[in-house]
Amino acid sequence: MTTFDVSSVGFYVLDILARPVTRIPEGGRADYVEEIRMTVAGTAGATAVDCAILGLRTRAVTTVGADEMGDFLRAKMERFGIECSLVRRTDVAQTSATILPVRPNGERPALYVPGTAALFDVNDEDYEAALDAKVVHVGGTGLLKSFDGAPTVKFLKAAKEKGRLTTFDLIQATPETFSLVEPCLPYVDYFVPSIEEASAMAGVYDPVDVAKFYKTRGVKNTVLTLGAAGVYVSPEHGKDFQLPAFEVQVSDTTGCGDSFTAGIITGIVKGWDLRQSVRFASAVAAKVAMGLGSDGKLVSFDDTISAMNALREKRL
Template identity: 70%
Template sequence: MTKFDVSAVGFAVLDILGRPVTRIPEGGRADFIEEIRMTVAGTAAATGMDCAILGLKTQMVTTVGEDDMGDFLIAKMQRYGMDTGLVRRDGSVQISATILPVRPNGERPALHVPGTATTFTVAEADLDAALDARIIHLGGTGLLKSFDGEPSVAFLKRAKELGRTTTFDLIQANPDTVTLVKPLLPYIDYFVPSIDEAAEIAGLENPAEVARYFKAQGVRNVLLTLGGDGVYVDPEQGEPFTLPAHDIDVVDTTGCGDSFTAGIIVGLTKGWDLRQCARFASAVAAKVAMGLGSDGKLTSFDDTLEAMNSLPLKGQN
């Protein structure tokens, strides 16, 4: 019996978001906007936070700075119920942080400081505790300079040796990311990237072809998020399928992919089949997109389950 439902490992960042932003004022002038927030974010941390909001016993495994922003991030994680016993502090560099001016349509260009993402690793003394969960989610490959490569391969390999279920996502994929991701693929049970990230690595564009590429490399289940077009799923067993996105008024797309992964993880802990997991995950992403930041309007499992059954779908009459 493991101590946690999910261990979220890797990229954690403090997001500072403002909306709606239509321009950067000239010189020293100011524009007035409606909302500014600071949130827990990142391909590991946002997924872990959303899992905690949805009721899972969640631990965070990452590194943050010995600065005020690091204090805030840890306190915020704890407020959501996340266990932060394996959140290490590094005073040699500031915390990873991003400024996001969110456009009226929900898109968000980013100004990012890599910070502690580059120094994160899982120390040998922390390894057993980091793997003490039913599901191990690794997020952020490509930005985890000290953990990318052989440390990540060894970590996921050990997770599979222990019989853990593994989920995986990355961020800001580029041609160089291929060499980091390929060795991980045989140890990934559920790969949940955006189509843009996955296509960049595979060198293909069609979702079906992209999914087949990753399955040929050893991934068991591929779930490609397609933004407003929904999700394409190629499962280990059964035929591939596509599900539409919910038809909602989008406020901010920050963290939608991370929240989708959280929805998949929640569904897996409940023993649902992959279609039901993807339906629920789509509702999680919709709730996040309806507000500002990586948690958006996400409040609870029950509320999200109701949203799954009540929010309209795109293309639905």
């Protein structure tokens, strides 16, 4: 029996978002926007927050700065009920942060400071606590300079040796990122990348071929998010399948993939089959897309179930 449902390990970042932004004003002029928010974000951070909103017992494992941005991230996570004893602090670098001017169509270019993400690692003495969860999620490969590669492989292998279920995602993947990812794949139960990042590493672009590429390299379940086209799933057992996205008015796409992973993790914890988990995860992502930031309009498990049953699905 584990203490936590999920341990979310890796990339946590402070997002500062403004919406809608159509241009950068000239000189020292100002434009008015409708909304500005600060959120806990990142491929591990947003997933942790959304898991907590959905009612899971969640532990955060990361490094933030000994600065006011680190203070905000920790306080915000604790407000969501996330256990933060493994949120380490450092004065060597500032907390990772991003400024996101969100366009009217939901797209968001980014201005990013790597900061503490490049310093993060899991110390040997923290392994026992970091792995004390039914699901161990590793998010952020590609931006975790000190943890990427052999340290991530070592950690995922330890998770599997303890009998944990593992989920894995990355960020800003390029063809070069694959050298960091490939050794991890035999220890990944659920690989949940976007089709763009998975294709960039695989060098193939059809979801069928992309899923096969990762399955033949050790991944048990490959779940490819396709944006407005839905999700393509290649499960460990049974036939591949595709499910549609839900019809919603998109406000901001920030964190949609991270929230989708939180939905998958919720399904795993609840013992659902993968099809049911994926459909729920799509509803989680839809709720996030309806608001600004990586938690958007996500408010609870029950509300998400209601949305899943009420929202219209797009045609495939």
